[in-house]
Amino acid sequence: MIDHASPHDPGQFWTRANESFADLVARTSPGTLPHPGQGEQLAAHGTTVLAVVHADGVLMAGDRRATQGNQISQRDIRKVFAADESTLIGIAGSAGFAVDLAKLFGVELAHYEKIEGTPLSFSGKANRLGGLIRDHLGLAMQGFVVVPLLAGWDPRTGSGRIMGYDATGGHYEEESFACIGSGAAFARGSLKKLYRPGLGAERAAMIALQALFDAADDDSATGGPDIVRAIYPTIASVGPDGLDEWTPDRVGSLVEAMIEQRRTGPDGAGEEPR
Amino acid sequence: MSMPFYVSPDQMMKDRADFARKGIARGRSVIALRCADGIVLVAENSSGSLHKISEIYDRIGFAAVGRYNEFEALRVQGIRYADLRGYAYDRADVSARGLANSYAQLLGTSFSSGTDKPFEVQLCVAELGAEPELDRLFVINFDGSVTQADDFTVIGGRAEPIVEALQNGYDVNGSLAETLRAAVAALRTGGDVSLGELEVALLDRSRLDRRRTFVRLDGPRITELVGDEG
Numbered sequence: 001m002i003d004h005a006s007p008h009d010p011g012q013f014w015t016r017a018n019e020s021f022a023d024l025v026a027r028t029s030p031g032t033l034p035h036p037g038q039g040e041q042l043a044a045h046g047t048t049v050l051a052v053v054h055a056d057g058v059l060m061a062g063d064r065r066a067t068q069g070n071q072i073s074q075r076d077i078r079k080v081f082a083a084d085e086s087t088l089i090g091i092a093g094s095a096g097f098a099v100d101l102a103k104l105f106g107v108e109l110a111h112y113e114k115i116e117g118t119p120l121s122f123s124g125k126a127n128r129l130g131g132l133i134r135d136h137l138g139l140a141m142q143g144f145v146v147v148p149l150l151a152g153w154d155p156r157t158g159s160g161r162i163m164g165y166d167a168t169g170g171h172y173e174e175e176s177f178a179c180i181g182s183g184a185a186f187a188r189g190s191l192k193k194l195y196r197p198g199l200g201a202e203r204a205a206m207i208a209l210q211a212l213f214d215a216a217d218d219d220s221a222t223g224g225p226d227i228v229r230a231i232y233p234t235i236a237s238v239g240p241d242g243l244d245e246w247t248p249d250r251v252g253s254l255v256e257a258m259i260e261q262r263r264t265g266p267d268g269a270g271e272e273p274r
Numbered sequence: 275m276s277m278p279f280y281v282s283p284d285q286m287m288k289d290r291a292d293f294a295r296k297g298i299a300r301g302r303s304v305i306a307l308r309c310a311d312g313i314v315l316v317a318e319n320s321s322g323s324l325h326k327i328s329e330i331y332d333r334i335g336f337a338a339v340g341r342y343n344e345f346e347a348l349r350v351q352g353i354r355y356a357d358l359r360g361y362a363y364d365r366a367d368v369s370a371r372g373l374a375n376s377y378a379q380l381l382g383t384s385f386s387s388g389t390d391k392p393f394e395v396q397l398c399v400a401e402l403g404a405e406p407e408l409d410r411l412f413v414i415n416f417d418g419s420v421t422q423a424d425d426f427t428v429i430g431g432r433a434e435p436i437v438e439a440l441q442n443g444y445d446v447n448g449s450l451a452e453t454l455r456a457a458v459a460a461l462r463t464g465g466d467v468s469l470g471e472l473e474v475a476l477l478d479r480s481r482l483d484r485r486r487t488f489v490r491l492d493g494p495r496i497t498e499l500v501g502d503e504g
Contacts (some may be wrong), residue, residue, distance in 0.1 A: 021357055024357075107360070
């Protein structure tokens with residue numbers, strides 16, 4: 001698959017010199033690009049993902065349920081992915097397609113970094129994801145088949161940042177937290193009451209779990225923590241020290257504390273005193 | 275009307291090879307060595323940003339000598355090859371062997387085509403194995419010939435004294451620091467080499483459980499490992 005066109009020809013070389021992996025795929029093997037296809041109703045759907053900025057970076061959490069119509073098609077699906085060591089991408093919507101998009105975006109970032117010798121800035125990554133959606137995935141976004149959420153540590157600002165996206169690939173920055181997916185409205189309401197600027201990573205994980213629980217409480221397509229099978233929401237955090245993917249045990253201990261608390265107050269603890 | 279002179283194929287290939295060798299001999303050598311901690315790539319390079327050593331894929335590193343513009347173009351093509359293959363199939367399906375073969379095709383075709391000038395480059399493709407026995411070192415020459423090295427390889431013009439020094443002073447089971455010291459000592463057989471002019475990278479065995487194993491070692495780290503004032 002190495003391009004056998006002569007690199008001695010400067011014209012050829014420059015027109016082909018492009019750091020975007022997605023453009024390369026579109027040119028050489030477009031069939032492997034993620035495509036929602038026609039079977040949208042038949043594909044599994046994933047649901048609530050949220051991101052919370054905290055004192056040491058930014059954290060992303062997602063529930064584990066995928067649905068197909070009114071049936072649960074998978075109980076342990078992942079919707080939060082590390083695109084690189086300082087960037088997280090979460091995707092709500094058609095599950096297989098979402099996984100492919102996350103994979104494409106991860107390769108895109110690494111490809112740029114290897115060719116240029118330096119990673120993209122956070123804003124550069126956010127723009128690139130917008131470009132991917134616009135250029136290659138317009139179809140998917142029109143039907144809201146998938147909606148991505150981007151969170152990352154920005155060494156230039158020294159803070160965690162969150163970007164939300166719309167169907168045109170346009171993106172807008174969220175200051176403190178953001179939610180996507182069918183349970184997003186419930187999760188957002190929950191986070192509004194629980195979020196405080198400057199909270200620690202542990203506390204941010206707790207309110208993320210609370211918000212996912214509230215989403216699962218009212219949205220049939222969002223799964224709550226599965227105590228019987230020990231399947232808990234996915235949590236990952238990025239900060240100045242890189243990527244921190246929470247182990248199921250670590251999430252599990254927070255989930256247990258939350259459930260213990262909800263035994264006496266099933267609707268959650270509500271606002272805590274400042 | 276002028277008549278083109280007849281040049282025998284033997285003569286033409288010899289001339290082209292001499293031309294390429296001369297170009298490569300102008301550059302300084304690059305060493306790739308296996309050790310307990312991974313595969314170390316060491317280059318003499320006075321530029322801090324124009325690299326001779328690079329990451330191609332999760333477990334594959336690249337080192338080159340010769341003309342910068344040529345091996346830079348080859349490096350980028352290697353990254354494209356690897357990323358495309360890993361994306362279309364799986365990350366585990368990208369191998370140094372496949373990459374070395376593709377480079378060999380490209381260089382070999384260019385060398386014998388007779389229209390363009392031949393490439394003035396020598397490349398090394400190194401792959402960190404899941405087990406140390408599965409490490410692979412390939413050298414691709416300007417004419418497309420490929421050789422596989424066992425424990426270490428030296429590419430570039432004045433390789434012989436460096437090879438000799440390494441045969442006596444390097445142990446494949448040594449640590450990163452020991453191996454780097456041996457490499458620096460070997461490079462110094464050809465003249466003074468200051469640590470500030472070294473470009474060093476490691477395909478790190480301790481990172482095999484993560485995705486990308488390629489790590490560039492910066493100046494302070496190199497000084498710390500080699501342990502002299504340079």
